[in-house]
Amino acid sequence: MISFKGFEPTGSSPIYLQIIKHIKVSAVSGDAANGDELPSRRSLSAMLGINPNTVQKAYRLLEDEGIISTVPGAKSILDISPEKLASIKIELLQSTALSAVKSMIEMHITKDDAFRVMEELWDKEEKGESK
Amino acid sequence: MISFKGFEPTGSSPIYLQIIKHIKVSAVSGDAANGDELPSRRSLSAMLGINPNTVQKAYRLLEDEGIISTVPGAKSILDISPEKLASIKIELLQSTALSAVKSMIEMHITKDDAFRVMEELWDKEEKGESK
DNA sequence: CATGCTGTATTATTCAAGTAATACGGTTTA
DNA sequence: TAAACCGTATTACTTGAATAATACAGCATG
Numbered sequence: 001m002i003s004f005k006g007f008e009p010t011g012s013s014p015i016y017l018q019i020i021k022h023i024k025v026s027a028v029s030g031d032a033a034n035g036d037e038l039p040s041r042r043s044l045s046a047m048l049g050i051n052p053n054t055v056q057k058a059y060r061l062l063e064d065e066g067i068i069s070t071v072p073g074a075k076s077i078l079d080i081s082p083e084k085l086a087s088i089k090i091e092l093l094q095s096t097a098l099s100a101v102k103s104m105i106e107m108h109i110t111k112d113d114a115f116r117v118m119e120e121l122w123d124k125e126e127k128g129e130s131k
Numbered sequence: 132m133i134s135f136k137g138f139e140p141t142g143s144s145p146i147y148l149q150i151i152k153h154i155k156v157s158a159v160s161g162d163a164a165n166g167d168e169l170p171s172r173r174s175l176s177a178m179l180g181i182n183p184n185t186v187q188k189a190y191r192l193l194e195d196e197g198i199i200s201t202v203p204g205a206k207s208i209l210d211i212s213p214e215k216l217a218s219i220k221i222e223l224l225q226s227t228a229l230s231a232v233k234s235m236i237e238m239h240i241t242k243d244d245a246f247r248v249m250e251e252l253w254d255k256e257e258k259g260e261s262k
Numbered sequence: 263c264a265t266g267c268t269g270t271a272t273t274a275t276t277c278a279a280g281t282a283a284t285a286c287g288g289t290t291t292a
Numbered sequence: 293t294a295a296a297c298c299g300t301a302t303t304a305c306t307t308g309a310a311t312a313a314t315a316c317a318g319c320a321t322g
Contacts, residue, residue: 100231
C-alpha cells in the first residue's frame with residue numbers, strides 16, 4: 001500500500017496536485033514499487049478530510065498519464081513502464097532544475113557562483129532531512 | 132530609462148508579476164542602475180496594451196518593497212539600497228534554486244547526479260542565450 | 263491660463279480553478 | 293439478499309485573483 005503517512009495538504013498549491021506529486025515522487029524515489037496498491041478514493045478523502053472527488057481528480061489524471069491502473073472491482077495500483085518512470089523523473093527535474101538554471105542565467109550569475117550557491121543550499125537542506 | 136525592449140507579457144503568470152520580476156532582474160543583473168527612470172504608468176501600459184492600473188499595481192508593490200521611489204510630479208526611479216539589492220538577489224535565487232534542491236533531495240537523487248544534470252542544463256541554456 | 267501629462271484611489275467586472283454535493287451502477291462480503 | 297464498500301459522472305458552488313473602468317487632484321509646460 002502506498003503510504004500517505006505524514007502527508008497533509010499544505011500551502012496554496014491545489015490539493016489534487018499535491019496528491020499527484022506525492023505519488024509521482026513515491027514512484028521515482030523508490031518508496032513505492034510497481035503493483036503497490038493505492039488507498040481507495042473514499043478512504044483517502046476521509047483521511048485528509050476532503051471531498052472524494054478531489055482525490056478522484058488526482059487519480060483520474062494519473063491514470064490518463066499512464067501512471068496508475070484501475071481494475072474494476074479491485075483497487076487502483078501503481079502501474080508504470082520503466083520508460084514512463086524515467087520520463088517522470090525528467091519531468092520532475094525539469095520543472096525545478098531547469099527553471100532554476102534559466103533564472104540564474106537571466107540574473108547574469110556566473111556558473112561558478114551559481115554552483116557554489118547550489119552546493120551550499122544542498123548541504124543545508126540535506127542536513128535538515130531527518131525523515 | 133529602464134528598458135522594456137523585448138519585454139512582453141507571456142504565459143499564464145500575471146502581468147503585474149512579470150513586470151515586477153523584469154525590474155528586479157534588471158536591477159540584479161546590472162542592466163539597470165540606481166537612479167534610472169522607469170516609464171510612466173500610462174506610457175508603459177499603452178506600450179503593452181494593458182490597463183494602467185495593472186502597471187500601477189506592479190509599481191506600487193515595488194515601492195512598498197523599497198525598490199523604486201516615486202517623487203510627486205516627477206518620474207519614478209530605481210532606488211534600492213545595496214543591502215536591499217543583495218536581499219533581492221537572494222530572494223530570486225531562493226525562489227528557484229532552493230525549490231530545485233528540495234525537490235531533487237526529495238527524489239532521492241544523489242548530489243553528484245543532481246549536479247551533473249544541472250551542469251548539462253546550464254551549458255545547454257547558456258548556449259541558447261543570444262540576446 | 264489651459265491643456266496634457268502625472269500618480270492615486272475606489273469600485274466593478276470578469277474569469278477560471280478548485281472543491282464540493284449528489285446521484286448512479288457495480289462488486290464484494292457477511 | 294442486504295449492507296457496505298467501490299469507481300464514476302454530472303452539476304453546482306465558492307472564492308480569489310487579475311484586470312479594467314472611472315474619477316480625482318496635482319504638477320509641468322506651452
